[in-house]
Structure formats: C-alpha cells, structure tokens
Amino acid sequence: MxxxxxxxxxxxxxxxxxxxxxxxxxxxxxxxxxxxxxxxxxxxxxxxxxxxxxxxxxxxxxxxxxxxxxxxxxxxxxxxxxxxxxxxxxxxxxxxxxxxxxxxxxxxxxxxxxxxxxxxxxxxxxxxxxxxxxxxxxxxxxxxxxxxxxxxxxxxxxxxxxxxxxxxxxxxxxxxxxxxxxxxxxxxxxxxxxxxxxxxxxxxxxxxxxxxxxxxxxxxxxxxxxxxxxxxxxxxxxxxxxxxxxxxxxxxxxxxxxxxxxxxxxxxxxxxxxxxxxxxxxxxxxxxxxxxxxxxxxxxxxxxxxxxxxxxxxxxxxxxxxxxxxxxxxxxxxxxxxxxxxxxxxxxxxxxxxxxxxLRKINEEGHEGKGASDAKSEASTATDSEDMSDIEALSSSDEMELEKLRVEDLDSDLHDNLRIQVAELTLFPPLGDTPLMEGLSFSLYAGQSLLIEGASGSGKSSLLRAIAGLWVSGHGRIRRTRLERCFFVPQTPYICLGSLQDNLLYPRREGVEEPSRSRIFEVLKQLNIDHLPKRFGMDEEVGLQKILSGGERQRLNLARLLLQPNVDLAILDESTSALDEENERTAYELVYLFISTFQGPKARAQVKSDGARVCHGEMTEVSAG
Known part of the structure; x- marks a missing residue:
C-alpha cells in the first residue's frame, strides 16, 4: 500500500x-x-x-x-x-x-x-x-x-x-x-x-x-x-x-x-x-x-x-x-x-x-555575436602571433573581457596548428544560476586528442555544447576551429528522414564534393555495418530510427564523421556508449586515423586511443594545458 x-x-x-x-x-x-x-x-x-x-x-x-x-x-x-x-x-x-x-x-x-x-x-x-x-x-x-x-x-x-x-x-x-x-x-x-x-x-x-x-x-x-x-x-x-x-x-x-x-x-x-x-x-x-x-x-x-x-x-x-x-x-x-x-x-x-x-530575439543575438566575432577577428589580425596562442598569454591579457562567454572561430592563417583554446571558462546551464564549471582552461593542437572522464553530471557534455556555441550562459573565452571544419557526434544518434545514403551524408552542404559509393562501402565495412545496404538499399526511403539497434545507429553516426571531407576537429559525446569493447576500439582507431584531433567524454575508461591525453576529476578542477 x-x-x-x-x-x-x-x-x-x-x-x-x-x-x-x-x-x-x-x-x-x-x-x-x-x-x-x-x-x-x-x-x-x-x-x-x-x-x-x-x-x-x-x-x-x-x-x-x-x-x-x-x-x-x-x-x-x-x-x-x-x-x-x-x-x-x-x-x-x-x-x-x-x-x-x-x-x-x-x-x-x-x-x-x-x-x-x-x-x-x-x-x-x-x-x-x-x-x-x-x-x-x-x-x-x-x-x-x-x-x-x-x-x-x-x-x-x-x-x-x-x-x-x-x-x-x-x-x-x-x-x-x-x-x-x-x-x-x-x-x-x-x-x-x-x-x-x-x-x-x-x-x-x-x-x-x-x-x-x-x-x-x-x-x-x-x-x-x-x-x-x-x-x-x-x-x-x-x-x-x-x-x-x-x-x-x-x-x-x-x-x-x-x-x-x-x-x-x-x-x-x-x-x-x-x-x-x-x-x-x-x-x-x-x-x-x-x-x-x-x-x-x-x-x-x-x-x-x-x-x-x-x-x-x-x-x-x-x-x-x-x-x-x-x-x-x-x-x-x-x-x-x-x-x-x-x-x-x-x-x-x-x-x-x-x-x-x-525567434527574432534569438536571430538578433546570433547576428550580434557574429558581428562581435568578426570585429575581434579583424582586430586580432594585427596583434596575434603564434607565440600568443598559449593559455598563459591569453589569460594575462588586460583587455580580455570575461563578463560574457565568447565563442570565436580561429584564424587558420595565424593558428594553423591550434584547434581549441579555452580560457577561464565558467559555464551556467540555460535558465540556471549554479555554475557547471569554473575557471576551466586548456588548449588542443593538431595531432593531439583529449578524452574527458568524470562522474555523470559533472559537465562533460555541457562543455561540448559550449564549444559548439549551443550554451552561451557564462563568461570566459572559447576559440576553436571554424564550424565548417568541425564535426560533432552526439551521444544520442540522430536519424534523419530519407534513405540510408541521405543519413550517411547528412548534412549535405552545397559546394562540398560527396564521397564515392566505393568509399561509402569501405567505411561501412570498417565499422562492421556493411550489412545495412544489403538489407535496406542505399536510395530507398526507410524509417531507420525504428529499425536499427542503438549500436547500429551510433556506428551510422560515426560513419558520417568518417565520410566528411576537410574535418580538422571532431568532438564526440560518448558516441560509442552503445558499442561493445571491440567495436568501440575499432571506432576510435578509425577516428584517430582519419582525424588527428578529437575530443570528448568517454563511456568506458579502459578504452583509450594511443597518444590521447585524459582529463580526470570535476570539471572545475580540470586543466589540460
């Protein structure tokens, strides 16, 4: 009772x-x-x-x-x-x-x-x-x-x-x-x-x-x-x-x-x-x-x-x-x-x-943010140098404003090796006033990988949302590779409406050359999901969301990453949590071979890519400089 x-x-x-x-x-x-x-x-x-x-x-x-x-x-x-x-x-x-x-x-x-x-x-x-x-x-x-x-x-x-x-x-x-x-x-x-x-x-x-x-x-x-x-x-x-x-x-x-x-x-x-x-x-x-x-x-x-x-x-x-x-x-x-x-x-x-x-307010805020980012990019062209790209130089600048979180694109001409730079980041959840993390700083360069470990709810996924520009409540500064050269793989796989090929090439961008059919089959075979074209075809519209298992949906999302051209930075949010250890290890190896720089929370601590740096503890304590 x-x-x-x-x-x-x-x-x-x-x-x-x-x-x-x-x-x-x-x-x-x-x-x-x-x-x-x-x-x-x-x-x-x-x-x-x-x-x-x-x-x-x-x-x-x-x-x-x-x-x-x-x-x-x-x-x-x-x-x-x-x-x-x-x-x-x-x-x-x-x-x-x-x-x-x-x-x-x-x-x-x-x-x-x-x-x-x-x-x-x-x-x-x-x-x-x-x-x-x-x-x-x-x-x-x-x-x-x-x-x-x-x-x-x-x-x-x-x-x-x-x-x-x-x-x-x-x-x-x-x-x-x-x-x-x-x-x-x-x-x-x-x-x-x-x-x-x-x-x-x-x-x-x-x-x-x-x-x-x-x-x-x-x-x-x-x-x-x-x-x-x-x-x-x-x-x-x-x-x-x-x-x-x-x-x-x-x-x-x-x-x-x-x-x-x-x-x-x-x-x-x-x-x-x-x-x-x-x-x-x-x-x-x-x-x-x-x-x-x-x-x-x-x-x-x-x-x-x-x-x-x-x-x-x-x-x-x-x-x-x-x-x-x-x-x-x-x-x-x-x-x-x-x-x-x-x-x-x-x-x-x-x-x-x-x-x-x-929607109009959101749109206006987006245009204001772009305008501010463009102005700062023009100003930095005359002053930034490769020597000023480290965290110490960024944090010691007297002119840096930390009252509001700024997410900016890196200038590839000035920072050809830098992929992510986070300085004194304090992040709040939307409609919340308790910080998820405080004073977080780290840098990530080409050829480096970063795996973030921590207890559930410690702010791992929230950090990735901030890097993507989805969460902007807080203060500090985030500079990362231009979004056109970043690719985010979320923990919950997204299956769009359409055929298997539509899902593999999602989102299709104008002016970007699509991979060949042989390249698509090669990636599917490497991820052990080459049975999908045989079962559903490549061009027939199928409700894949209701048919595929959780592991198949996650590997389908990883295949999108491997088929994307010109990706300098991949950010994975426990995107292998539904995979067994062998498939997870294979997936990380493929990502590491295809993209030398990637970052994300880990689903299992025992699966680590060679050469990756691992951050432990509460997000407010992490400093991977």
Whole structure:
C-alpha cells in the first residue's frame, strides 16, 4: 500500500509537470490587437510581397462592394416585383423579373472573384509567415534548439508553425471580409432605410449600439482568455501523445502504459473542462443574440405598416423596409456573431507573437555575436602571433573581457596548428544560476586528442555544447576551429528522414564534393555495418530510427564523421556508449586515423586511443594545458 501511494504521488507530480507546459498568461483585447498588428504588418509592408498582397486585398474590397451593392439592388427590384404583382401589371412584372434575373447572373462572377481572391491571399500570407518563422527556427543560429533551452514558456513550436499560422490567416481574412461586408451593408442599407423612415433608422442605431457594447463588454474578453486556454491544453495533449509515439519502445519495455495513460487522461480532463467553459460562454451569448434578433424582427412592420394604411407608401415598401432593416441589423449583429472567431483569432495571434518575438530575439543575438566575432577577428589580425596562442598569454591579457562567454572561430592563417583554446571558462546551464564549471582552461593542437572522464553530471557534455556555441550562459573565452571544419557526434544518434545514403551524408552542404559509393562501402565495412545496404538499399526511403539497434545507429553516426571531407576537429559525446569493447576500439582507431584531433567524454575508461591525453576529476578542477 505504501508503495502504491509513493507511485501515485509520482504520477501526480508528473501530471502536474505536464500540465505546467504552456500555461497561458491572461491577456485582453488590446494585447490581442497588438499581436495581430505584429503579424499583419510584415507581409503587407514587405517590398517583396506588398504589391501582391494589396492587389489581392483591393480585389476583395471591390468584389465585396459589388456583392453588397447588387444584393441591395436585388432587394429593391424584388420589392418592385411584389408591387407590380399586387397591382396586377403583368407587363411591368415580367420586365422587372428579367431585370432580377440579369442581376443574379452578374452576381455570379463577382462572387467567384471574391472567393478566389480570399483563397489566394490566405495561402500567400500563410506561406510568407511560415517561411519567415522557419528561417528563424531552422537556421545556423540553432533557433530550434535554443528555443527549448532558453524560452521554456513557448510550448509546441511545431504546432504553432504548422497549424496556428494556417488558422491565423484563415480567421484574419474571414473577419476582415466579414467586417467589411457588414460595414458596407450597414452604410448602404441605412441610407436607404433613412430615406424611407428616419424613425426606423434611429431605432436600428440604438438597438445595434446597445447590442455591440454588451457583446464586447460581457463576452469578448472572457471568450478570448478561454480560447487561449483551450489552444494551450489541446497542444499539451498532442505533446503527450507524440511523446508516447516517439518513445513507444521505451514505454513498452518499462511497461509504463499506466503512468502514460494517467498523464494523458489528466490533460484530456483539463481540455474538456476548458471546452465546457468555452461553450458555456457561447451558449449565453447565443441566447442573448437570438433574443435580440427575434425582438427586433417586428419593428419594421410596426413603423411601415401604419404608413401603408395611410397611403404614404406602396405595398412593396413593406418588404423593402424589412429587407433594409434586416440587412443593417444583421450587419451590426455579425460583429457579435463573429465573437467566437474573434476569440480564436486573438488566441492564435498571441501564441504566434510569442514564438515570433522569441525567434527574432534569438536571430538578433546570433547576428550580434557574429558581428562581435568578426570585429575581434579583424582586430586580432594585427596583434596575434603564434607565440600568443598559449593559455598563459591569453589569460594575462588586460583587455580580455570575461563578463560574457565568447565563442570565436580561429584564424587558420595565424593558428594553423591550434584547434581549441579555452580560457577561464565558467559555464551556467540555460535558465540556471549554479555554475557547471569554473575557471576551466586548456588548449588542443593538431595531432593531439583529449578524452574527458568524470562522474555523470559533472559537465562533460555541457562543455561540448559550449564549444559548439549551443550554451552561451557564462563568461570566459572559447576559440576553436571554424564550424565548417568541425564535426560533432552526439551521444544520442540522430536519424534523419530519407534513405540510408541521405543519413550517411547528412548534412549535405552545397559546394562540398560527396564521397564515392566505393568509399561509402569501405567505411561501412570498417565499422562492421556493411550489412545495412544489403538489407535496406542505399536510395530507398526507410524509417531507420525504428529499425536499427542503438549500436547500429551510433556506428551510422560515426560513419558520417568518417565520410566528411576537410574535418580538422571532431568532438564526440560518448558516441560509442552503445558499442561493445571491440567495436568501440575499432571506432576510435578509425577516428584517430582519419582525424588527428578529437575530443570528448568517454563511456568506458579502459578504452583509450594511443597518444590521447585524459582529463580526470570535476570539471572545475580540470586543466589540460
């Protein structure tokens, strides 16, 4: 029983952690409008897209105006048709009937242009926003990695880019066209209604004003907040299900189905509860809307019918006034009728703006870092020499700034033998304030190898992330071979989508000559995975992530390293931990033959490459100068 209580407590803590993902802060209508403006202006003001964007927008405005004008004219002609029918004038009746048919025929192409323009604008806007997001998310600044490490509150970026942008553009254009149509309906119908009966127009204006104020004041704000909650919790539910799918084998081995089910069930309960609150607001608003709509339905008859009995208007004016009043009223009520879409648009806008701002900040920081690195490289050209490349000279410089971690590329012309130089490095984890290491300094030259040993959690992998420029929280200085001539092999092998050859040559770079097929087969044979081409072929797309064993995936990643041209520095993060000792020894020997300089944590202390230096102890104590 005690064990079950402990297990239940752990499940409850896990469920609480899952529910903590993506909790939305409360925002109002003003914040939603600002978020909408942030996403609206780039597409409509960008020199590359603004002409096309505004051309499509003008087509939508013109076709909307044409629809509204023709619809009102149809109402006017329909009233004349009823008048001639009541008076028994067949000649006039059929003449008006053909006029009515001609208006309907003219309306069809206008509607076609309207719908087509909306579709083109929506798709083009979505493509623009998605590409801008992807350019900042998947780029050399590693926005996809830094986002999760530095901006934990921005949950599910894949869902925001893949789904929220499509919903945002859809609801934006739908609302803009609806509001434009409502405005034109209200303006044109009210002018004709005022000409028939000023009293009826004043009644309409008063009822519409009260209805709009109540709709926005009592229903809009709560519905936007609830809609944001619905989006966030549904995103968490998808995240839980995706985790189970991607980690299905591990969950099955651990028999963790009960734990995972309870996590998903709890998030589902929160999603359903959020939907309940959303529908409760919608039901109350729907009740209010229908009461107002039916209450004002009889107003035109109360005003116009007495005028007909007095003979001041004809019989057709009753239908005309009712049509004008109904169109004006429906236009004003559509603002409330679109309340649910306004709430969805506000929620989508805020979610996308969060991602937009985070990626833009990451991108700006990356450009600032490159600018600073280039400036320092130019300054060092005049002062650096081969004698100043050691740690003592670097540490004793009075001008070196250690307030912020700097990761710079080495100038190959000045430092043709130096591969890595770390000086007084103090490193913090992302979103953390406890240093992982302090005052770490070492240098590594061509022909040297460095194996780092230490207890789990001592900061071995963190040091490699700092060298790669992924973790930049801390101070000190890291200078290493240009990234184009470095290759990192992570502990967890990455299998990309595609064929076996795509994985072996990943990432393919422009202007880099690819190895021959015979060279690929030679490397696979040396790593004892030459059976893979026979089993899967080289060019067929296969889901290798689910098929290969852990050792095969690690050797596939090592094959990438051996097939890369012009690599001066290889950094391995326990990339042989899943291999047996014989295959591990073979892998290290191949790496040492192919690349004379490499560095990384070790999975087993007894496997050492000849001539490699080994660092022991806590990372704060290591000094391999």
């Amino acid at each position: 005690a064990q079950e209580k402990v297990q239940g407590k752990g499940v409850q803590q896990a469920k609480t952690a899952v529910l903590g993902l993506g909790q939305p802060a409360k925002v109002g209508c003003c914040a939603s409008l600002r978020a909408f403006a942030t996403l609206f202006t780039p597409y409509f003001l960008d020199p590359k897209t603004r002409c096309r964007a505004w051309f499509l927008m003008l087509l939508i405005i013109a076709s909307t105006y044409g629809q509204v004008a023709m619809t009102l004219q149809l109402a006017h002609v329909h009233g004349n048709l009823q008048t001639h029918l009541a008076k028994g004038h067949p000649d006039h009746f059929w003449k008006v009937w053909w006029e009515l048919l001609g208006l309907v025929a003219l309306l069809m192409p206008v509607i076609l242009v309207h719908i087509g323009s909306i579709c083109l604008l929506q798709l083009d806007w979505r493509r623009y926003l998605s590409r801008r997001m992807l350019q900042n998310y998947v780029n050399e600044d590693n926005g996809f990695y830094r986002l999760s490490m530095e901006y934990g509150n921005v949950d599910n970026p894949d869902e925001r880019i893949g789904q929220n942008i499509a919903s945002f553009t859809h609801f934006s254009i739908h609302l803009m066209t609806s509001l434009l149509k409502d405005f034109l309906n209200i303006t044109m119908s009210s002018m004709r209604l005022f000409a028939m009966s000023p009293l009826l127009f004043y009644i309409l204006a008063a009822v519409s004003l009260v209805y709009t104020l109540v709709s926005l004041g009592l229903f809009a704000g709560p519905l936007i907040r609830v809609q944001r909650r619905v989006l966030a919790v549904e995103a968490n539910l998808r995240y839980c299900l995706v985790r189970i799918r991607e980690s299905g084998e591990s969950v099955a081995f651990f028999r963790g189905y009960k734990y995972e089910y309870e996590c998903c069930e709890k998030v589902l309960d929160y999603a359903i509860w959020a939907e309940y609150k959303k529908h409760a607001i919608e039901i109350l608003f729907g009740l209010f809307k229908h009461v107002v709509e039916h209450a004002v339905e009889l107003v035109p008859f109360l005003v116009i019918v007495p005028m007909y009995f007095k003979g001041t208007v004809e019989f057709g004016a009753i239908a005309q006034s009712h049509a004008y009043f109904k169109k004006s009223m429906s236009g004003m009520m559509d603002l409330g009728g679109e309340l649910n879409n306004i709430a969805k648009l506000g929620a989508e806008s805020v979610r996308l703006k969060e991602l937009w701002d985070a």
